[in-house]
Amino acid sequence: MFFRFGLRSFICLCSVAMFAACGDGDSVSNVAPHSSEVAEGSSSSATIASPLSSATSSSDAVLPESSSEASPSTGSSSSEATTALFCKTETEDKCEYGSLTDDRDGKTYKTVKIGDQWWMAQNLDYTDGSKPNAYFGPIWTSINMAVDSVRIGRLYVWKTAIEVCPDGWHLPNNDEWSVLLDLVGGGDVAGKVLKAQTGWVPNETGENGTDAVGFSALPAGYKQPNTVTYATTSSGFWSATEGEQNKAYSVGLFAIGDAMRVGNSGCEKLSGYSVRCVKN
Numbered sequence: 001m002f003f004r005f006g007l008r009s010f011i012c013l014c015s016v017a018m019f020a021a022c023g024d025g026d027s028v029s030n031v032a033p034h035s036s037e038v039a040e041g042s043s044s045s046a047t048i049a050s051p052l053s054s055a056t057s058s059s060d061a062v063l064p065e066s067s068s069e070a071s072p073s074t075g076s077s078s079s080e081a082t083t084a085l086f087c088k089t090e091t092e093d094k095c096e097y098g099s100l101t102d103d104r105d106g107k108t109y110k111t112v113k114i115g116d117q118w119w120m121a122q123n124l125d126y127t128d129g130s131k132p133n134a135y136f137g138p139i140w141t142s143i144n145m146a147v148d149s150v151r152i153g154r155l156y157v158w159k160t161a162i163e164v165c166p167d168g169w170h171l172p173n174n175d176e177w178s179v180l181l182d183l184v185g186g187g188d189v190a191g192k193v194l195k196a197q198t199g200w201v202p203n204e205t206g207e208n209g210t211d212a213v214g215f216s217a218l219p220a221g222y223k224q225p226n227t228v229t230y231a232t233t234s235s236g237f238w239s240a241t242e243g244e245q246n247k248a249y250s251v252g253l254f255a256i257g258d259a260m261r262v263g264n265s266g267c268e269k270l271s272g273y274s275v276r277c278v279k280n
Helices: 002-011 077-085 174-183 190-194
Strands: 037-043 097-101 108-114 117-120 222-224 227-229 234-242 247-254
Touching: 117 174, 174 190, 174 234, 174 247, 190 247, 222 234
Parallel strands: none
Antiparallel strands: 037 097, 097 108, 108 117, 222 227, 234 247
């Protein structure tokens, strides 16, 4: 009951259920003005050594069904293309990785190529030092003592999120998120594929993922006034696409269930979500 309540409270943070599939939104192109050094590589030696735990859907999961996305049919060409994209198992990691060094603070992030997109394979952890824990400050640090910002990154308000990516990278919009979700099989199964193999809650309330394309999403929770909520069972990412009435879109996933979808209604811009940058 506690977890189901947590799931509903996260969804209720938005005016409408956050993770229902959305239609084509207005794209907002954001290229940050910060300088950075990008070094890409095709090395497969950077491996996250962790056991594989296949996530399975729970009958208790409260997730809206998608009207435009469906799991790929077995044996279909789309299913075969998706499977061919998978590059990581519990024993092998053949994904194409690179690295991104943020010149502002010298931190280096792992990056991964998924289809034709280059994504950060870690959440952004940049702060300019201004009120990092204040609700009305531009940047938040997770205050959950079970995790730290180096491992799961920081939570940002939307205004900061659209400007905070290093030079040459930007906050993905709805279209770019949709490309990623479609590549890994659609919103019904994307959560299972994109979640990290460890770090979630592998018990009756949820499962780790397969991390089959090296995206390695970890549970960073989300931010409401003065609290970080469900930091071990959920994760939310900002989209650059704006909604109406001081809202913007977001993408999220939970320990429970396999789904990961772009919300069909914007969330309050003063909420705090993680940032994954995509290459320009």
